Amino acid sequence: MRNAGCSREHELLDALQSSRWPDGSDVSLREHVAACASCTELLSVVGALLDDRQALMQEATVPSSAIVWWRAQMRSRREAAERAVQPISFVQGIALACAAGLLATALSIFVPTFRRSLSWITQALGALSDVSLPVVADTLASPIVLAGIAALGLCALVLPVALYFTFHED
């Protein structure tokens, strides 16, 4: 397939797009189009597209320019306001994560039930000490260290959630 088309296609295209086809165009162009397969093909395609475009533009129910401008203004202001409060939300998220961590620490130290619920870590560490790291295992078996681990774990869970709610877009 050749990709060049006919040399007079641009004349035909210009006549179609400026609504000069067929009456306002040269007789020679009309005769050429009647005999040229490439131009005939262009005529059918462009004619169909222009008709379709014209009909679509008439059917279009676009909002008024005043409405679009007003919505854009409102949206821009809302986004600016959201940007303005983002740092506050971020700090709130950090504070929430820290508070959750402190709560977990306090529970681990002062509430035996909660400490027992972490016993699976101690059991896991028992297995670890059997391997080759008894010092590490003993250290981690301390309630204070366990509390710290629980606090860090909770922070790690809460912080991404807080960051998500800070930066996500509706």
Next chain:
Amino acid sequence: MTPFSLTNVEHLEAAASELDVAFEMDEDTFRAFYDRTARQLWAYLARITGDRQAADDLLQEAYYRLLRAKVALTDEAHRRHYLFKIATNLARDGYRRKAALPEVAGASIETDVRDAAADRTEARLDVRLAFSRLKRRERELLWLAYAQGSSHEEIGAALGLKTGSIKPLLFRAKHKLAAVLRGHRPEAGGHA
């Protein structure tokens, strides 16, 4: 007693107006530009997406992004081409999101069929159905070149293609559309 009072909404608007709302166009310029181009853009979006609802949504998003664009738009033509570029990218994003749904193409055709039946215009039904059988880039190329009357340079800028590649791509797309149209309408006689 205060000499005037503001409603809650006015208070909010007054507060909001202090925030950043800098647009690249003033209101009068925007509204005039919108009035000249909105229907053209809607037609383009409706045809390349095959979805009028999507065209409604994308239209407003495209103008919003144009307003927020930090680009020096020197004249009307530049502004229009930039708008179509934004719209094309938005439509492509939507197309990619929908690509995972296998029934979309069929649904689009059915919607088109219903719309076209309402129009009772056989030729337009042909165009809609034919467009639904073309690739996304072919639809964009054909519409910009033949319906919108854009130059190859403008099409290249809008679609992210090299200017030199437009001609062969357009030739093939035109040939394909003509073949599909002939398939729908064997006696296709053109635009006379």
